[in-house]
Amino acid sequence: DSSLHPGDPQLMAPPSPAVVIVGAGISGLAAAEKLHKHGFQNIKILEATGRTGGRIYTQKYAKGLVEIGAQWIHGPSPDNPIFQLASQFGLLSPDALLEENQKAYGNNHPSDMPVVYTSSGGNISAAALADIMGLFITWLEQARNFTNSRCGPEDSVGSFILQQIVNSSQEWDKELVDTNMALLRGLLNMECCVSGTHSMDYVALCPFGEYTMLAGIDCTFPTGFESLVNRIKAPLPSGMVVLNKAVKRIDWNGSFQGNDSHVYPVEVQCEDGDSFVADHVIVTVPLGFLKKQSADFFSPELPTSKMQAIKNLGFGTNNKILVEFEKPFWDPNTTLIQVLWEGDSPLIEPKEDLKQNWIRKLSIFVVLEPPAQLGHVLCGFIAGKEAEFMETLTYEEILSSMTDLFRRITGNPELPPPVSILRSQWYSQPYTGGSYSYVAVGSSGDDLDNLAEPLPTDKEALKPLQVLFGGEATERNFYSTTHGALISGRREAQRLIDRYPQLGVTASKAKL
Numbered sequence: 189d190s191s192l193h194p195g196d197p198q199l200m201a202p203p204s205p206a207v208v209i210v211g212a213g214i215s216g217l218a219a220a221e222k223l224h225k226h227g228f229q230n231i232k233i234l235e236a237t238g239r240t241g242g243r244i245y246t247q248k249y250a251k252g253l254v255e256i257g258a259q260w261i262h263g264p265s266p267d268n269p270i271f272q273l274a275s276q277f278g279l280l281s282p283d284a285l286l287e288e289n290q291k292a293y294g295n296n297h298p299s300d301m302p303v304v305y306t307s308s309g310g311n312i313s314a315a316a317l318a319d320i321m322g323l324f325i326t327w328l329e330q331a332r333n334f335t336n337s338r339c340g341p342e343d344s345v346g347s348f349i350l351q352q353i354v355n356s357s358q359e360w361d362k363e364l365v366d367t368n369m370a371l372l373r374g375l376l377n378m379e380c381c382v383s384g385t386h387s388m389d390y391v392a393l394c395p396f397g398e399y400t401m402l403a404g405i406d407c408t409f410p411t412g413f414e415s416l417v418n419r420i421k422a423p424l425p426s427g428m429v430v431l432n433k434a435v436k437r438i439d440w441n442g443s444f445q446g447n448d449s450h451v452y453p454v455e456v457q458c459e460d461g462d463s464f465v466a467d468h469v470i471v472t473v474p475l476g477f478l479k480k481q482s483a484d485f486f487s488p489e490l491p492t493s494k495m496q497a498i499k500n501l502g503f504g505t506n507n508k509i510l511v512e513f514e515k516p517f518w519d520p521n522t523t524l525i526q527v528l529w530e531g532d533s534p535l536i537e538p539k540e541d542l543k544q545n546w547i548r549k550l551s552i553f554v555v556l557e558p559p560a561q562l563g564h565v566l567c568g569f570i571a572g573k574e575a576e577f578m579e580t581l582t583y584e585e586i587l588s589s590m591t592d593l594f595r596r597i598t599g600n601p602e603l604p605p606p607v608s609i610l611r612s613q614w615y616s617q618p619y620t621g622g623s624y625s626y627v628a629v630g631s632s633g634d635d636l637d638n639l640a641e642p643l644p645t646d647k648e649a650l651k652p653l654q655v656l657f658g659g660e661a662t663e664r665n666f667y668s669t670t671h672g673a674l675i676s677g678r679r680e681a682q683r684l685i686d687r688y689p690q691l692g693v694t695a696s697k698a699k700l
């Protein structure tokens with residue numbers, strides 16, 4: 189009888205390695221889900237805050253749900269694992285599942301033309317806007333094509349676009365120059381939101397095209413992005429995710445006695461004095477957190493090249509200001525509103541006084557859908573230092589600024605104030621420190637790869653893969669996105685699965 193019997197050594201599960209995952213965003217949860225499915229039994233996810241999801245954060249607002257963090261599936265098509273999961277779980281609307289939607293290219297930008305309102309209550313023609321939009325999109329595409337050609341390490345996307353603006357403006361009608369310049373300033377402000385940066389001058393030109401756009405017109409989750417997080421974590425045993433458990437330091441390359449007879453190479457120290465021994469730790473904390481804490485977060489310290497990568501890569505702030513109106517002032521067909529700030533221009537440095545001028549960085553509002561279920565809600569986007577300053581203002585101050593703004597652009601001093609507002613404050617979140625990463629001037633895609641390298645770096649180390657790194661900032665082609673974060677978590681889980689091939693075999697045999 190060659191079949192296996194209970195108690196046979198081959199059926200006895202080998203001791204499951206102890207894995208600690210730091211952070212219960214989509215990266216950490218995806219890593220846990222994959223490891224769990226492959227038979228890893230000893231997993232703990234330590235999360236600093238009182239909730240899972242991290243930068244995926246759905247909240248009740250107005251009459252429905254809004255996203256404080258991630259909003260769209262960027263590139264919803266079969267190559268996007270977020271799209272795969274969302275369709276598998278039945279979380280998308282029929283429109284998003286249409287094949288033609290999956291094949292079209294939206295380039296991670298809202299695909300509709302905005303309606304432009306000027307800061308003195310005027311408007312501008314759709315034709316004038318279309319011309320400038322067309323130029324801007326072409327320049328962005330050209331900026332992406334630098335990847336394989338030569339450009340200097342100090343060149344930025346902002347300086348490249350500025351050069352194109354200067355060249356192109358020679359051919360503009362004199363009376364259009366001011367409007368065109370103000371429109372372009374607004375488009376650059378919007379681009380800062382897309383890249384999560386204060387200025388496109390901070391974004392490196394050469395690696396700009398390494399970020400990969402997937403096919404598909406961006407879509408949202410009718411039941412909230414967090415419904416996807418909830419589905420991913422559903423199979424995990426209760427107790428695996430430990431909330432309100434902030435990690436203070438990761439001691440690695442050591443010998444730590446566990447409660448069993450085993451000696452572990454890693455010990456994770458928490459803010460509240462708790463500690464967890466582990467064979468492997470997957471760190472998925474945001475780059476914004478690492479930028480502030482990496483010097484004290486690891487003992488021994490990270491290798492110099494990793495510290496450099498953390499320092500060099502960009503991590504900026506993109507915030508939202510949600511504004512609810514009793515009645516819309518916009519036309520029912522409007523999906524996007526651009527505010528044109530008269531007098532602004534890409535050739536003029538924005539004024540330093542943030543208290544007076546922060547609001548001029550706010551150039552784009554998305555009309556949230558569907559109004560029948562949600563109410564009349566605009567979602568404004570603002571990036572950089574102005575977005576960080578906005579976080580310090582009170583509710584009343586922002587409400588009053590929004591009331592003034594909408595009265596100005598509609599030219600109606602009697603426009604009723606918004607019913608309510610809700611804003612994100614990603615920069616002040618101690619465990620996030622901003623919104624998402626970008627490849628800054630002075631860094632390159634190699635820094636993203638470097639961040640993803642596990643420790644110890646010595647491939648022959650007796651105890652390999654002690655500290656692994658996930659999170660959106662570790663995905664060279666998909667950083668700053670939810671799919672990048674998901675891919676990174678699965679990638680790190682796969683490293684451990686490859687290290688313990690026997691574990692998966694035993695897990696599937698035990699199920700027979």
Ligand SMILES: Cc1cc2nc3c(=O)[nH]c(=O)nc-3n(C[C@H](O)[C@H](O)[C@H](O)COP(=O)(O)OP(=O)(O)OC[C@H]3O[C@@H](n4cnc5c(N)ncnc54)[C@H](O)[C@@H]3O)c2cc1C
Nearest residue numbers: 211213214215236242243258259260435659660669670673
């Ligand atoms: C305003 C905004 C809009 C966005 N829009 C989109 C979008 O439309 N589409 C898209 O695809 N992406 C979007 N993104 C980006 C997307 O949300 C992120 O890339 C993704 O959610 C990151 O997942 P993550 O798991 O890497 O990190 P996170 O979600 O940040 O998870 C990391 C977790 O680690 C925890 N943590 C940190 N420090 C510690 C510690 N010391 N101990 C324990 N836990 C710790 C944090 O609390 C957090 O829960 C947006 C982000 C923001 C902020």
